[in-house]
Amino acid sequence: MQEISIINLIDVIFMLLIFFMLTTTFKKSESFDVNLPKSSAKFEVDDNATARIYYDLSEVVSVVINDNEPIKLSFDELNQTLPSLNLNAFKSVHLSADKSHSYASIINLITVLKENQISNINLDIEKKN
Numbered sequence: 001m002q003e004i005s006i007i008n009l010i011d012v013i014f015m016l017l018i019f020f021m022l023t024t025t026f027k028k029s030e031s032f033d034v035n036l037p038k039s040s041a042k043f044e045v046d047d048n049a050t051a052r053i054y055y056d057l058s059e060v061v062s063v064v065i066n067d068n069e070p071i072k073l074s075f076d077e078l079n080q081t082l083p084s085l086n087l088n089a090f091k092s093v094h095l096s097a098d099k100s101h102s103y104a105s106i107i108n109l110i111t112v113l114k115e116n117q118i119s120n121i122n123l124d125i126e127k128k129n
Contacts, residue, residue: 051090055097055109063087075109082116096124 054062054070061078062070063085073081087093093113097106113121 051087051093053093053095053109053113055095055101055106057098057100059105061109075112078109079112079116082112082118087113088117088119090120092120092122093118094122094124 050066052064054064056062059075061073061075063073064070065085065087071081071085095109095113097109110121
């Protein structure tokens with residue numbers, strides 16, 4: 001009586017498994033750079049960020065590059081000044097907006113930044129105690 005050897009079958013199954021694992025593409029999860037003003041979660045601090053934008057309640061936008069003196073601009077002046085600041089060269093630009101701002105005003109600021117090819121914007125939040 002002859003027997004069928006399953007050792008070769010196991011090898012073939014593992015080869016197929018490895019092939020499908022290497023060639024399968026998974027759906028990448030979408031991420032949004034939207035954060036609440038305060039959070040108790042732990043976040044990594046990006047020490048390499050050298051461009052920061054502060055948006056206060058008096059509608060003044062302050063741009064700080066490489067810890068230099070802040071450049072204070074009105075919202076209207078921002079669109080003309082952004083191309084000369086070359087913020088799109090930075091790996092990331094951190095945006096700190098007062099939590100009392102309306103959602104629409106923050107979106108308007110982000111729109112102006114995106115129109116000037118600043119694509120990697122991180123919204124800063126304050127950590128809860």
